[in-house]
Amino acid sequence: MIVAPRYEIEHHITGTREDDHNARFTVRRNGKAFYIKVSPSHFVNSPTMTDKYLSYLEVLRSGEEVLGDIYDTDVYEWVMAPFEPLFAELAPSPSSHPKDIRISLQDHLFPDFFVFDLDIVDEKLCPRRVATDRSPHRPSFVRFDDELLDDLETWTTFYDPAGITLSFKNPEDALFMPPKKVLIDNRKAECFFKPCNSGTQIKQELKAYKMILAAGLDSQLHLCHLYGVVMDDSNFILGLLLTYIDDGDRPLSTRIHPDDPNDPPPAIRERWIGQLDATFAELHKAGIVWGDVKAENVLIDRDNNAWITDFGGGCTEGWIDKEIAGTVQGDWVGMAKLRKFTPPTKRNTNLKLL
Structure with a gap:
């Protein structure tokens, strides 16, 4: 065979x-x-x-x-x-x-x-x-002007992709699979690598992470910390290095059983909503709008904490109307839908009266 x-x-x-x-x-x-x-x-x-x-x-x-x-x-x-x-x-x-x-x-x-x-x-x-010497694919066509690069240098770090190692449970998978977890700083720190797919999106995201860092929210709440920006030797922006969320490949959208109100149990659902409410309040207090509110952008870690991700702007049909996308109002409309998506178990109202 x-x-x-x-x-x-x-x-x-x-x-x-x-x-x-x-x-x-x-x-x-x-x-x-x-x-x-x-x-x-x-x-x-x-x-x-x-x-x-x-x-x-x-x-x-x-x-x-x-x-x-x-x-x-x-x-x-x-x-x-x-x-x-x-x-x-x-x-x-x-x-x-x-x-x-x-x-x-x-x-x-x-x-x-x-x-x-x-x-x-x-x-x-x-x-x-x-026969060709030129690859038909480039990982990025995004460059920043000197002013933006100078600003980035004041609050984050630039990384050379040659010094970043792919990390998989099975090391052989690095030869076949796109990376999620990578190792930086002599393989001592784990990060999530987010590729750069849009200049507009990555600028918006960097602006949000700068404000999150300035407000200290990445150390107080379940928000990713920006470790740095990956650039090649031609100054193309290849992507961002963010907090690696263990088990973060399981977003909220996959964690709610549609036919079982006890999977996950009500205490876990209420915990997630409480964490999201607290994070929303602090983000808005700091003048930061999440933007693309949806269950796919809420990641649940192995300790059952709810992380808000993706500050690149935009909106997803069925979650936020384009007219209010990128506003505080849009965020709260999206949050209301997250609550409906994550309903707590109904309490038993048929208890015996003593």
Whole structure:
């Protein structure tokens, strides 16, 4: 039995125009990146496979796990199957013992890479390597002007990604998975790495963290502390280093059982709401607006504390209307919905009277 090599599909991109039928995939294996483009313009004498691809493309565009009788996993397996021998050949397993693997954030964000097109000729899928010295992906295109950089230097720290180490329970996962926990300061401090996806968003977030630090709220409440800003040698902003919340990959949105009012029990629910109320009050007293209030942005740690995260602005449909987004009023509207989302268990009113 042939075992497929391990690899991870980091993400895929499809065109938004109706006449754009291209798809792009980013795959990670053993610390190397594979960038794969699929385009019907590279299909020759292959009507059956073209029809299959176009039906698969609709699944990718939908963002659903299944559309009709096609699962997204069917699509991934179909695209990746002809590349699996190349994954094994071009990204072999490291010779070192898995426990000795050390991958820096620099290694992860700027990996060795391979670029491929997927041609289909006479109904056969044919990977074709594209020769290039330039990666089709950059982790960030955001730079700050000198004035903002000078201000940042007065209250936070700049970090080189080469000095930051990825941290996983299984060290081998660093060769395949995007990082959440990283180690800084000679691997002595744990942080959460938040990538920079928007210049506007990261400026808004930095402004909020500066105010949180000035008010001392990050030491008083369950609010993340900003350890620093990660920059590359071309002064592109790669992301933020924030407090690592243990078990923080379980947001409030996943912690409330929809059909069991005692999961979690009422005391825990009331504790979360009390912590959120107290944090809201102190943030507003300091002139800080949370903004994107929603259950996904409340993280619950292993000690059942509720942390408010994501000060990048914006709003999410169903939580706050755009007209009041980014205001104190919007925050309290969102907080009212968080209370409804986290109702305490109803007290038993059928007690016997003595």
